[in-house]
Amino acid sequence: MTAVAQGAARSRRRRWIEQATGLGFALPALALLFLTILLPLAVLLYLSMTNYEFGAISADWVGLANFQKALGDPIIRRSVVNTLVYVAVVVPGGVFGALLIAILVHGRRRTRSFYEVIYFLPVTSTLIAMATVWQFLLHPALGPVNAVLRSLGFGQIAFLSEPTTALPTLAVIGIWQLLGFNMILFLAGLSAIPRDLYEAAEIDGASNPIDRFLTITWPLLGPTTMFVIVTTMITAFKIFDTVAVMTRGGPMGTTEVLLYNIYLEGFQYFHTGYAAALTFIFLAFILVFSVAQTFTLDKKVHY
Amino acid sequence: MHGQAENRDMATVGLQSIAKSFGATKVLGGVDLSIADGEFLTLVGPSGCGKSTLIRIIAGLETQDSGSVAIGGLGVDHMRPHERRVAMVFQSYALYPHMSVRSNIAVPLTMSRMTMRQRLPLVRLMSRSRREIMRGIDADVAAVAAQLQLEHLLDRRPAQLSGGQRQRVALGRAMVRNPDVFLMDEPLSNLDAKLRVHMRTELAELHKRLGVTFIYVTHDQIEAMTMSDRVAMMDAGEILQLGKPSELYDLPASIKVAQFIGSPAINLLPATVGPGGRVELFGRPLARAVEEPAGSAVTLGIRAEALSIGQADPGHGARASFSARLRRKENLGSEFILHFDLAGPDASGVTMRATPASAALVQESSEVTLTFDEGLCHVFNSAGRRLEARDGSSRNTIVSLKAWP
């Protein structure tokens, strides 16, 4: 009897060591997570229940009023729709475009580094310079893009100033910014696929690129793809910079996205409490999205 | 796409001075080999001698540095692996980790039987003919799985299989196919003896049924001896000898081949050539004479089963004898391997096969006289080449057997 109890205690020790190792490895990250994310979030949560205004000395407790207000705010609703449209363009474009490019680039030998650098360049760009550049490129009268359109017989388009084209244009610029980085992630993923699987597939007749892609590349790239999809989606939801610099929400509010509105509320209108509540709604929203996505995909992509 | 492949009715395989180096490492040094249609050729050779590299070159997975490969008489150097219509079992298995055993085995069938459209995800849902093809594929997979005793594992992923089970899946993936050439790289190495015997007959049957060419790499002497039409013995990227299995065993071209083929390894004893070309062992002349100048050193190779204990028995051809001391008996169940130390100053020993009954007759450390049939032994010159007997009288066993009824 004691031997059994002892044995159980001993196995418990081993499990305990294993778990302690796991926790120990996660601990520095957890501590930083607590300090740099959770604590500030707690402050924010408190603020979201007050009518605090930036710079003010005191604030009143308002409970859930901010949340109620947010849910009924038409401007917020509009920005949710705009954000979703943006996400719906950027995620497929940024993920599958990058996948296509990565696969094509991966197969190059001599030109590989050349293409890699070119596609990576946008990642290195600073928005400060690039906003100016894009504005000129897309200039309806002076820009080269419209010059090409005109020469092809299309009319000129004020990409950034037409309510119908502004958001899609920002989305394309968003893809431009993301593509290179996602490509690199895919390239990293591709280099981790064992070569002998391609050899086996080649022998088995999965010889054309589509078959090879469907049989080997796509399934084995699963972990990378899942990561790229989730992070691209989150990045797209967090669209802010290009809006702030290039359209400032215009024309006519068609590029007002959620985070930009939160920024306006928090840093332009100084409704800190309300902005905090909006932030929480925003967070809940994308967290649910990404957690659901991550956990369903996670089961599928690991073998 | 397979236009060329369909024209070729004969799956001969021809290799012309195939050479290959990995960086500074020379792996193959100009291999010439021509394999007949429907032949079962086994490649044997020490670890790292280039067997896998050679069959990977035949499959088109590796590019030779020089030389050319022809299948069915047509050069295939420009063809991609799948165009060469070969099936291959990888030494490392190379199973698709994300697929069930069933799908792993089905891949080659899906690729060959379905159109691109039917294979595409989503699109395929709309294809009616697809279901029928699927049924055919499933039946074929089930049949192969039964041959491989994998029926109960069809829904597992490779990670959930034991080593031998994985190897069988790799084998199954090749066996379902109907290629021109089968390339198998140690396909049975991780299977137990019983299953191996079973798989040998299954492969032999497959070979008979399809009548296609097999190129087979193995380290198992029994596999090499029993399955092959011909065996190619490689060493350091060269083919040392190519011939019927019994030829390699009974008429090894060189000391290396003799040493490599046969287990326990052949016993090598130093000998000299005496007057008249007579070989002298431990100073005593034998009946065997060779075409070598007197005084040159030769090596006598005696197979473990050619030795026996006791006095020379004059009734059964020329027999020679020498004395040795039993060091150790090794019981293999069905027989014993006896290890003897030689009495002379030469410290090397000899091994001998014995039935349990005859092994029981000697005791460790006892001195015995070993005799051997001179007709069954080989003489190698100092360069390692086997020397034919000078006169026709004492040829090797295999030759004499052929002369029998």
Place this chain on the structure above:
Amino acid sequence: MHGQAENRDMATVGLQSIAKSFGATKVLGGVDLSIADGEFLTLVGPSGCGKSTLIRIIAGLETQDSGSVAIGGLGVDHMRPHERRVAMVFQSYALYPHMSVRSNIAVPLTMSRMTMRQRLPLVRLMSRSRREIMRGIDADVAAVAAQLQLEHLLDRRPAQLSGGQRQRVALGRAMVRNPDVFLMDEPLSNLDAKLRVHMRTELAELHKRLGVTFIYVTHDQIEAMTMSDRVAMMDAGEILQLGKPSELYDLPASIKVAQFIGSPAINLLPATVGPGGRVELFGRPLARAVEEPAGSAVTLGIRAEALSIGQADPGHGARASFSARLRRKENLGSEFILHFDLAGPDASGVTMRATPASAALVQESSEVTLTFDEGLCHVFNSAGRRLEARDGSSRNTIVSLKAWP
């Protein structure tokens, strides 16, 4: 940390009703096994029977569902793998892909001989003692590499090696160590016969030199028979029989063991028990009598080497005979396997080992009489258990051999 480990001077290994399932798949069903210090125990069994799982549990890589493992008399269930002081050769090799062969082999030594400080990058440059330890490690690695004939490959990465070379690196990584227990999972499966013989002696020497316990998984009958002190035959997660190698061969406890051990596999012939417990084969009573009710069906097991061609020779114990037709001769070089069809309505056949000389005496399709020594055959009841002979007179070979001088 190793306090417990140092106290244990004896590396006995004790397994107590180890059970393990993967999900719904039951893999081990309560294995009990106790292995003496310094013993060489071989695990054999059909592919997928749970051998690898068992040694992975001993190593602590897999956790058993129930039961306990003790090493050196102390329970080790609470210990993490490295605390158990075992060295293991993985069936899948598990080489470190980014390290050279040299570093792969050196890892265990670096870990045990250097302090954390000496292993740290940068810091280690300042450690003077480190260089000395490094020299020691290099020497040990070189020695093992020489045993494994890997000297010229030390700077390669695993990806640049052939299959057999990789396996040798995996073996080398275990061999450099000085553990309490060696666990080896088919360590020689991808090596050629010659190298395998070499490695067998190297391992035997290692075993003798270190005097530690070996637990060895193999599919190679010769390895199992020649290297082991005891063999455990597993099937479907159970140990069917545990004993000396010759015991398993000569006194198989059940039909399964008899079938599994020995190649070619034992011949099984249906028989019945006649009056007085006398076994009747093809209706003719044999000398052998068993303790079974008359009329019950039994199976007669005759090893391939127990058969011989020709009339019963009364001088050598009780011999029985039956007639059969030669279907096929298989030349293994050193001997022949003859496959016979039985004349009776029973379609099954028998296999027989023959020397080249005696094989030459029969021709395919000819009818011959096969005789066998009744003392060398086994009788199994319908449940598959081997039946002892009723009277002491006709015990099995091994027993009679023991009685000899």
Place this chain on the structure above:
Amino acid sequence: MAETALPSGAAARPVPAGAMAARLLSLVAVHAVLVAGAVFMLLPFVWMLITSVKPPAEIFTAQISLWPKNFYGVENYTFALSQAPLLRFALNGLILCFGILAVQLLVAIPCAYALAKLNFPGRNVVFVLVLLGLCIPVQVPAMPLYIALAELGLLNTYFSMMAPFFLSVFAIFLLRQFFRSFPDDIIHAARLDGVSEFEIVWRIVTPSAWPAIAAFSVFSAVAHWNDLYWPLIVISDAKMAPPPLGMMFFADAETGSNYGALTAAATVLTAPLVIAFLIARRRFIDGVTMTGVK
């Protein structure tokens, strides 16, 4: 359109005309796609480079010209380099990027390994927190962090610029994905060889994830090189400012940007990132293929 570099494409072999044509066609198609994409990616940079060598009067013209009539590159670049302490900013950027990256990797790699390969209570919770971290925009924790750093008297230090980024949930998530595919048997072998869990992380698993680590490193370097938002919150001393402030000296919403100097500065400050990428990209190619297990 070979998606992997199978050896079959060796050019030296004699190839029949039909196959040759097909291969050539697919090669052309591949390059057509890649070049089209490359034009899209490059267009802004081409304009940036051209602008950086144009005199002001040639920047906005009705005719699009690829090369200035009047080469003004020397003036623009010397102006950019002399008007703003670009090199000082670049040095700050270097310090920031390396400091942040080092801590990020030190923290993220063990955590990613634990999430991928170890069993511990609350593993899923940690993973969800990682995802939460990914979702949080930089502006959210800015105020509380700023106040905390102010209370600690750490404002105006490199540390304060780096601290909020020491934890990269992005790295944790990315590396977890890569570590998950690492063969368990190799980790088992290492454990048996007496390699401590700590060293398994750094010696065995990390080298296999080089492509991912390199990818993350460029990402981190780019992000923090180009970050202006947080540094300007905690830094009031311009001597410690990061590179983008160098561009802000010429990008001016109020009195009008100096386009030539702005693009020159942007070019100067982008160059180190491109160089960093060129160094890191080698790692994407020779990823350690998983040949350790059969």
Place this chain on the structure above:
Amino acid sequence: QDVTLDVFYAFPAFAKFHEPIAQEFMKAHPKIKINFRAPAASYDEGHQTMLRQSVTNQLPDVYYSGFHLLSELVEALDKRKQIVDLGPMLAAEPEAWRKVNYSDALLSLGQANGKQSGLAFNASTPLMYYNAELVKKAGGDPDKMPDNWAALVALAKAIRAGATDVAGMAYNIHDWPDDWLWRGMILQGGATLLDDSGKKVGFGGAYGEKALQTLRSFVTEAGMPLIDWDQSRQQFIAGKIGIFFDTPARLRQVTDLIGDRFTLKTALFPIDDKAKGKLPTGGNAALITAKDPAKQKAAWEFIKFVTGPEAQKIVVETAGYMPTNLRAGSDEFLGPFYKANPNFRTINGQVDRAAPWQGYPGNNSVRIWRTQREVINSVMRGETAPKAGIERIVSETEALMK
């Protein structure tokens, strides 16, 4: 003893005049050292920084606040007593000195919360830029531009008709980040932002409708492209827009970018109500947030200097702003420069019309403008009728004023 002043400003590019001014100042006051903090990227970010630093007591000694944020900042800083009232300091100076340097209008620009919180440093009112060649081609007189909107639109229409792919004018009110140009439209006509009660907008009804009609006519008559204001300026610089409205602060840059492509000229902003018409003033005011009396004193010296004629000369020459010092325009300082660059002098003609920045009650100014801008944009696009538009603007603005 030596005092070091921490000075904080927005827009890093302003270093081009802040740095030389500081050099001059330090030359004149060797005991005071000027140390610039890392500049904020924009007025908004500078403002946020100030608010943050007021919480943690990290404020600089001198800050240049955008006029539109001045009252909010002063209000916030007042609560913590972190801002110095310049009124007493100004009063302590000799009356005569005050009179020569600052007009009441100039002083009023820096007043907030009923006191002299700062002194205007940069100031700008909207300025008309035009392409002399295009104007001449259209039959206009480049030296005598229209001084009211109807005539201006007519001229713009003529410019547009006179050439292909040229727009007559651009008044980028539809996407201007703040309501500076909108205020310009309101104030020039004599209307006010708020009515006398201060609770209702002062530009509703017929006045507002007419203003919107004028804006719409920019598009319909003059072919104004509804594009981003930066793009619009680029197009003007390329010679494809006849008349363009922008801040004088960009005069230097626009002049350089045009080079000798065409003749750039500037003219006074058209004023429909010559009597009451005012113009909104953009720019910033310098204020003191130092705590230490010695620093406060030094800071006052500094502020006096930066708003003095030497400093303003530097500002005007490098940017084009309206000088915020009465003496700056004199021959002693900017006279020769103005003679050589008449375009820069134009803005001086608008100094009298410069009205201080007035906020909407309720701290929703930014949001109010964003709402108004959407309606204005929609009117200019022709999607909303001017009448409906002004009604929406009034109702939505008043809703946000509470």
